[in-house]
Structure formats: structure tokens, C-alpha cells
Amino acid sequence: xxxxxxxxxxxxxxxxxxxxxxxxxxxxxxxxxxxxxxxxxxxxxxxxxxxxxxxxxxxxxxxxxxxxxxxxxxxxxxxxxxxxxxxxxxxxxxxxxxxxxxxxxxxxxxxxxxxxxxxxxxxxxxxx
Amino acid sequence: xxxxxxxxxxxxxxxxxxxxxxxxxxxxxxxxxxxxxxxxxxxxxxxxxxxxxxxxxxxxxxxxxxxxxxxxxxxxxxxxxxxxxxxxxxxxxxxxxxxxxxxxxxxxxxxxxxxxxxxxxxxxxxxxxxxxxxxx
Numbered sequence: 001x002x003x004x005x006x007x008x009x010x011x012x013x014x015x016x017x018x019x020x021x022x023x024x025x026x027x028x029x030x031x032x033x034x035x036x037x038x039x040x041x042x043x044x045x046x047x048x049x050x051x052x053x054x055x056x057x058x059x060x061x062x063x064x065x066x067x068x069x070x071x072x073x074x075x076x077x078x079x080x081x082x083x084x085x086x087x088x089x090x091x092x093x094x095x096x097x098x099x100x101x102x103x104x105x106x107x108x109x110x111x112x113x114x115x116x117x118x119x120x121x122x123x124x125x126x127x128x
Numbered sequence: 129x130x131x132x133x134x135x136x137x138x139x140x141x142x143x144x145x146x147x148x149x150x151x152x153x154x155x156x157x158x159x160x161x162x163x164x165x166x167x168x169x170x171x172x173x174x175x176x177x178x179x180x181x182x183x184x185x186x187x188x189x190x191x192x193x194x195x196x197x198x199x200x201x202x203x204x205x206x207x208x209x210x211x212x213x214x215x216x217x218x219x220x221x222x223x224x225x226x227x228x229x230x231x232x233x234x235x236x237x238x239x240x241x242x243x244x245x246x247x248x249x250x251x252x253x254x255x256x257x258x259x260x261x262x263x264x
Binding site: 005006009013016034035037038039041042043045046049053056057058059060061062065066082085086088089090092093096097100103104105106107108109110 | 133134137154155156157159160161162163165166169170173174177180181184185186187188189190193209210212213214216217218220221222223224225226
């Protein structure tokens, strides 16, 4: 069972955030194509970093906690980490946004939910 | 082995994320309560997850590449790494929403229903990405 530890941590992340999709209407999985396009480029960069750092010995993995499936020096779990954690981040973001749409004020997302009656100057402050 | 390499990389990740959000893609999420509320939640759980990963020793670090300051077992540099990872993903996600061209205005009213229908422009590329993902 010990070799499932890292995988179990990731699974806990997936299951723990899953209610956000439905209960708080995050709709990240429903918009999976956009999620894939948002996640993969960033994951590629961080995985490259992770790969180089692992190869250079900055950190290493205790194999007794891993399933044993490897892609080069990186365990399968580590690859999944860079998909699971961003998904959790997106779910959290969209859940908070669903609860407090006005909190997007100041960003490019502000105008999308609120009509032009947004009176706060922050979103339009740069006069673009 | 680069001394403090992880420390430098961690700072770089923060700087890149900030630069992309504020100046490159101009999504400006960092100026919103929405982002910081999200990040507060994310960082709380990150400390737990990283605490488990490093506390159990699933991931072990070379002390030479980092400062040696630890938060819940994990090196403080993990915070920058996580901030960059999550922030850049959120920035791209937000940018994709605004980038939907002339349909953007329509999407403002019916954003969720539009998004849910997988028949819009961006369908082919993600598919290939996913295919590649399965490879590893």
C-alpha cells in the first residue's frame, strides 16, 4: 500500500476539489478543452524544470512511495502532479468567481459578468 | 549542482507569472480579490500537500540548492514554484476566455452555456495535446 502514497495524495486532491465542479458551478471539467489549453503549456514548462532539477539532483523521489512507473527520471505521479494541481487551482478560482463575481473587478474578466455599470475606476484606469 | 538554484528558480517563477499577468497577456488577475482569495485557499492546501510529500520523504531535497527555510516540512521555495504553476494556469485560462474574438460579447451574457458546447473553434488542438499526454 505504501507505494500508492503519492498517487493517493493526488487522488485526494482530485476528489477533494470535485464538489466545486458541481456544487459551486466551477464548470472546469465541462470546459475541458479550454482547461487543457490553459494547463498543458504551463505544465510543459514546469515539467521541463522538474526534469532538469531531478536529473541534476536538486531533489529525488523515494521509490518506496511510488507505483514504479517512470518517464525518464520522473515518476508517473510527478507528471500527474502538474495536471492535478492546476485543475485544483482552476476549480478553486471558478468556484470563488461563482460566489463573488464582482471580485473579478480590476482584471480582464471584470467586464464579462458585470454590465458597463461597473463604476469602479480600476478596470478602466489605464484608458485602453 | 547550482548553489541556491531552486531559490533563484522559485523567484524567477514568481516574476514570470507577475510579468505575464500584468504586461504580456494583460489579464491583470493579480489586481483582483478573486485571485488573492483563490490563492489564499490554494496556498493553504499546498502547504498540506507539500507537507505530506516532504514530511513522509516522498520527495527529498538537496539542501545545497535552497535556503533551508522550511514551512510545514517543505522548502519555502516550493511556494514560488506553486505560485508560478497555479498563477500562470489561471492567467492562461482567463486569457482564453477573453480571446474568443467577436463572440466575446455574446459570451458575456451566456458565457457558461457557450463554453459548455464543445463545437467552437478551438477543438482540434487540445485533442492532439491530450493524445501526446497519454504517451507519457
